[in-house]
Structures are given as structure tokens and as C-alpha cells.
Amino acid sequence: MKAAIILFPGSNREGDAAHALETIGRTKPSVVWHGEHALPAGTDLVVLPGGFSYGDYLRCGAIAARAPVMDAVRAHAARGGLVLGICNGFQILVEAGLLPGVLMRNANLHFVCRMQHLTVERTDTPFASHYTKGQVVKVAIAHGEGNYTADAATIARIEGENRVAFRYCDAQGRRGTDANPNGSVNDIAGIYSENLNVLGLMPHPENLIDPLVGGTDGSGLFESLAVARSVNVCS
Amino acid sequence: MKARVVVTLKNGILDPQGKAIEGALKSLDIQGIDSIRQGKIFEVELATNDQATARDLLRGACEKLLANQVVENFEVEIL
Numbered sequence: 595m596k597a598a599i600i601l602f603p604g605s606n607r608e609g610d611a612a613h614a615l616e617t618i619g620r621t622k623p624s625v626v627w628h629g630e631h632a633l634p635a636g637t638d639l640v641v642l643p644g645g646f647s648y649g650d651y652l653r654c655g656a657i658a659a660r661a662p663v664m665d666a667v668r669a670h671a672a673r674g675g676l677v678l679g680i681c682n683g684f685q686i687l688v689e690a691g692l693l694p695g696v697l698m699r700n701a702n703l704h705f706v707c708r709m710q711h712l713t714v715e716r717t718d719t720p721f722a723s724h725y726t727k728g729q730v731v732k733v734a735i736a737h738g739e740g741n742y743t744a745d746a747a748t749i750a751r752i753e754g755e756n757r758v759a760f761r762y763c764d765a766q767g768r769r770g771t772d773a774n775p776n777g778s779v780n781d782i783a784g785i786y787s788e789n790l791n792v793l794g795l796m797p798h799p800e801n802l803i804d805p806l807v808g809g810t811d812g813s814g815l816f817e818s819l820a821v822a823r824s825v826n827v828c829s
Numbered sequence: 830m831k832a833r834v835v836v837t838l839k840n841g842i843l844d845p846q847g848k849a850i851e852g853a854l855k856s857l858d859i860q861g862i863d864s865i866r867q868g869k870i871f872e873v874e875l876a877t878n879d880q881a882t883a884r885d886l887l888r889g890a891c892e893k894l895l896a897n898q899v900v901e902n903f904e905v906e907i908l
Binding site for chain 2: 703
């Protein structure tokens with residue numbers, strides 16, 4: 595697994611993503627500047643890290659989504675290459691059209707920064723093979739605009755194609771208003787692309803890989819990636 | 830030539846910021862406002878003096894970047 599982390603002005607979780615990839619994902623990622631026009635040769639996984647790319651000006655992720663390197667990321671995704679967008683990275687993926695929908699301001703207007711439970715909705719993907727289906731995991735969230743929505747037809751398609759990756763829930767796995775931190779439709783915390791090779795999620799699994807900081811439930815994602823193969827890219 | 834681009838949330842899209850402003854106005858006892866939606870305005874200076882060219886150019890700018898058409902509408906006004 596060869597990984598590249600894209601660095602935009604204002605990204606701030608690239609170090610955490612690199613640390614998680616290195617310690618759990620067993621790969622030392624290269625960091626690629628947003629102004630580049632190509633990814634390092636042989637890249638299997640592209641990570642768009644969390645932060646506040648371009649200061650969240652205009653809309654979160656909007657300017658980053660039009661950065662020069664994103665054409666290469668789009669081509670990589672189209673070839674079946676893996677793409678992981680965490681938090682601001684998720685916002686960049688929807689703005690770039692690599693995932694459907696949009697992330698609106700949290701319905702309660704609060705910036706939420708806390709631990710949050712999620713259910714793992716499916717495990718037959720390169721990102722979640724080390725979890726069990728329906729598993730409740732605890733990870734960190736920190737965002738002001740994580741309220742996922744899309745038009746009714748798009749939501750129906752995502753749900754029908756079983757493309758929800760994670761949903762917000764409480765510690766017992768129960769869904770509902772109190773367990774949803776931002777108002778996301780159907781408690782959606784993360785979604786997959788049609789071919790399951792692109793994942794966008796608001797929570798930060800890269801920050802829960804060490805008992806020292808409160809848990810290791812994020813490790814499963816990076817353990818999954820350590821053994822993952824891109825869908826079509828490595829033929 | 831100058832132009833103004835106004836980007837607003839589509840009808841039916843929850844606008845929590847507009848709601849918060851609406852609540853604040855009510856708490857200031859300003860009467861007669863039923864609802865408020867918040868949007869964005871872009872003041873644009875254009876190189877061209879041709880209205881049609883300007884509109885085309887700004888429509889493209891909105892479609893490519895200024896508006897997220899999943900949830901936003903835009904209007905172009907030549908000043």
C-alpha cells in the first residue's frame with residue numbers, strides 16, 4: 595500500500611493521518627502539495643486530511659476541491675484507486691463531485707468537538723474489513739459543518755445501494771436525535787462512492803489509534819487499509 | 830463593468846444561520862419580519878463591457894465555484 599496525503603493551505607490533520615498510516619497502516623505516506631499536477635507513481639491511497647483548507651472561505655472544501663492536484667485525484671478515483679477524505683477532506687470530496695451530497699452547517703449551529711459513537715454499516719470494503727458489521731465504535735468528531743444532506747432521490751440511491759459507511763449513534767448503538775451531533779440526514783457520518791473506493795467521513799479515526807488519547811477504535815480503518823488492494827488500479 | 834452575484838440557499842434547505850438571525854431580531858423586538866434567509870453577495874469588476882459576455886462569464890463562475898448547486902441558487906445582476 596503506497597499512500598499520499600494531499601496538503602492544502604489550512605489543512606491541519608495531515609500529521610495525524612500520516613502517524614496513523616505509519617503506525618497502524620504500515621505505510622509511510624508521501625505528502626503532496628495541492629499545487630502538484632500528479633500523484634507519486636504507484637499511489638494506491640490518497641488521503642485528504644482534516645483541517646480548514648483555504649480557511650473554509652466560500653464554502654468548506656470548495657476552493658480545495660478546485661486545486662490543481664484534484665484532477666489527478668479524480669483520475670485516480672476513476673481508475674479505482676482508494677481515496678479517503680476525513681472531515682474537511684469529506685467536504686472537499688463532495689465539493690469535488692467525487693461523492694454526492696453536501697455538508698451543511700450543523701443544525702444546532704454549534705461547533706461540536708467530542709467523542710462520538712458510530713455504527714459500522716458494512717465491512718466488505720477496503721476501509722472497513724477489520725470491523726464487524728453493526729459494530730459500535732467510538733471516535734472523535736470536531737466540526738462545524740458536518741450536517742450531511744442531499745436531495746431525496748440521491749439519499750434514496752445511497753441508501754438503496756448500501757453506500758452509508760458509518761452512522762451516528764449512542765454508546766448502545768441506538769440512533770436518534772440526541773445521538774446525532776449535527777442533524778445529518780439518516781444519521782449519516784460517512785459514505786462510499788459507487789465502487790466503494792472513495793470514502794468520506796466527518797469523524798476522525800486517525801485520532802483514536804492509541805489508548806493514551808482515549809481509545810483505539812479508529813485503528814480498524816487503518817488496519818483495513820494496510821491489507822487493502824485498490825479495486826482496479828493494481829492490475 | 831460591475832456586476833453583483835447573489836447566492837442564496839434553495840427553498841426547503843434548512844438555513845440555521847438565517848433562523849438564528851431571525852431569532853435575534855425577534856429578541857430585539859423588531860416586529861413584522863416573518864422569516865430571514867442568509868445568502869452571499871459577490872461584487873465583481875469585469876474587464877468586458879458587453880452584458881451578454883459578462884452574464885455568460887459569471888454564470889460559468891457560479892456553476893464552477895461560487896455556488897454549490899446541490900443546495901444553492903445564484904442570480905447575476907449587471908450594475
